[in-house]
Amino acid sequence: MTAPSEKPPRLLARIAAAALLLGLLGFLVTAQSGSNTPAPPAGSPEADVPAPAEAFGPQPAPPDPALVALLDGLSVGAELNGWKVVNFYPTNESVVWMELQKGEVFFSVGIGPKGTGKPPPPIQTETYEVGYGMPRPRNAGIPTQEMMAAAEQVAARIRKREKEVPRPEGVWGRSSAGPSEAPKR
Numbered sequence: 001m002t003a004p005s006e007k008p009p010r011l012l013a014r015i016a017a018a019a020l021l022l023g024l025l026g027f028l029v030t031a032q033s034g035s036n037t038p039a040p041p042a043g044s045p046e047a048d049v050p051a052p053a054e055a056f057g058p059q060p061a062p063p064d065p066a067l068v069a070l071l072d073g074l075s076v077g078a079e080l081n082g083w084k085v086v087n088f089y090p091t092n093e094s095v096v097w098m099e100l101q102k103g104e105v106f107f108s109v110g111i112g113p114k115g116t117g118k119p120p121p122p123i124q125t126e127t128y129e130v131g132y133g134m135p136r137p138r139n140a141g142i143p144t145q146e147m148m149a150a151a152e153q154v155a156a157r158i159r160k161r162e163k164e165v166p167r168p169e170g171v172w173g174r175s176s177a178g179p180s181e182a183p184k185r
Helices: 004-033 065-070 144-161
Strands: 083-090 096-102 105-113 128-136
Touching: 065 144, 105 144, 128 144
Parallel strands: none
Antiparallel strands: 083 096, 096 105, 105 128
């Protein structure tokens, strides 16, 4: 026979466990109702599709026509060495970056006036410096040779046109006064 003093603690333990279980269930229901979009089932095609990558710089806008002319017609939507040109954007450092994409990976090729890069980018033309980098995501594993080959193609286009095309807007050296110093046609 069991002592009467043992029954009340068991009853209290069962009540406490039930209250804890109901509280946990209430928390889960509240957390689930806070999400307006149900998650796709684990095996569904929607669950396997990665989120679309965002462009690196500002939203694509048509580049300066002088830049397109300098690049021998290269513009947004064109392909360069297997990479799609998705954006051009100038910076405060007098460099225009061209963003390239292949699948969900990106990198950029920079074009600036010669003599402004510190240290100088690896590729030089008579008037411009051409660099590359900023892979996205950072661990994308884009081979340096592949980025260099695309940058070399950009430089080849510049070499072909740099003597006849005025310096594009956004590509002014730190020591220059700006558009008034652009070569005349």
